[in-house]
Amino acid sequence: MPKIAKKGIDMPASPIRKLTPYADKAKKDGKTVFHLNIGQPDIPTPEIMLDAVKHIDFKVWAYTPSEGTASYREKLSTYYNKLGYGVDASQIMVTNGGSEAITIAFLACLNPGDEIIIPEPFYANYNGFACMADVTIRPILSTIENGFALPSIAEFEKLIDSKTKAIAICSPNNPTGYLYSKEEMESLKALCLKHDLYLFSDEAYREFCYDGNEFVSPMHLDGIEEHVVVFDTVSKRYSACGARLGCLITKNKEVLQTSLKFAQARLSAPSVAQIAGEAAIDTPQSYFDTVLEEYTIRRNILVEGLNAIPGVFCSTPGGAFYVVAKLPIDDADRFCQWMLESFSKDEKTVMMAPATGFYSTPGAGKNEVRLAYVLNQEDLRQALDCLADGLAQYPGKTV
Ligand SMILES: Cc1ncc(COP(=O)(O)O)c(C=O)c1O
Secondary structure, three states, rough: OOOOOOOHOOOOOOOOOOOOOHHHHHHHOOOEEOOOOOOOOOOOHHHHHHHHHHHHOOOOOOOOOOOOOOHHHHHHHHHHHHOOOOHHHHEEEEEEEEHHHHHHHHHOOOOOOOEEEEEOOOOOOOHHHHHHHHEEEEEEEEHHHHOOOOOOHHHHHHHHHOEEEEEEHHHHHHHOHHHHHHHHHHHHHHHHHOOOOOEEEEEOOOOOOOOOOOOOHHHHHHOOOHHEEEEEEEEOOOOOOOHOOEEEEOOOOOHHHHHHHHHHOOOOOHHHHHHHHHHHOOOOOHHHOOOOOHHHHHHHHHHHHHHOOOOOOOOOOOOOOOEEEEEEEEEEEHHHHHHHOOOOOEEEEEEEEEHHOOOOOOOOOOOEEEEOOOOOHHHHHOOOOOOOHHHHHHHOOOO
16 A cells, blocks of 8 residues: 655644544533634624625636735735735735645745744644644743743744744734733844744734733834734634635735745635625624624633632633633643543533643643633533533542
């Protein structure tokens, strides 16, 4: 039998989905499973976006330009310029989700063997994108005790060597919910300029900033234009994960031209999604206000509920819709599996993502889980009850 490639063997499976067979079994056995494991929001997609799909009228379902349709890119530029990015349509390349923007940027900017520094815990699929591009992630540990703030610049400097080509950040962060401050962004800017590094900015959760905190993008900083590549997506902003639509934004012409070659090889982003995405730019502010209010309430329920359970600690996230919590357990992978296989409260249980999958330092996050507050308030409360009972009964508890 022909052999599978080394890269295929090295390619990591998604840690977020690996417990799915246990959840499926629990459901088959009649249990209700509260899914706090995955960032699939239950919030309705804006009507204006859904209507655009319903009213589509074309005779030929054709390819679109590899860089995206002119009208969508134009409309996107108005959206980004309202945020103060100072971009024009030519600096935006439309992609199949934010995922493809990241993959293409890695391929366009990094050589095999190059290193990219990423504060951990980080979005687990970065490991997969790095594997595809043959680049090495050098993690830099951020800690739960200070809410996963940016590690000191001295820590970054320790990791920088001739192979280092980029720093990647995600703010507000998945999985920690941490929102980088202007000062933290400025210090990253200085570091990238000093060592001539790319600064990749994953802004999937830009719209989800709580307590009036300001979102700061490297696009807002002067003098670093050639270094910055932004990854964006409609998945979370409009609760439209299935649209598979994102984009890459950069003022660096060479990066853009090189990225376009990769985009040409995959022909185009989906035409229907671009029609929907274009319409979505006119989503009324009231939609975002309502969504933000709902997520703020959910965050508060979850954070208060978690910290009220004996031995549990989490900080208050400034953005996104995730929280990493430290639990009084021996092993998060084992605990999450046990909750699905061996526990139920009134035929209900909770699915969580073990945080180990979001770290690349071996052993890190062993007693932490990531919870996504993508469920309604009542379900969240019930999920918290289940978790509290589960922790009390779990044979591997440490307090
Ligand atoms: C931080 C982050 N970046 C990128 C993505 C990928 O998004 P998309 O659905 O646009 O591929 C996700 C999805 O959850 C994410 O959390």
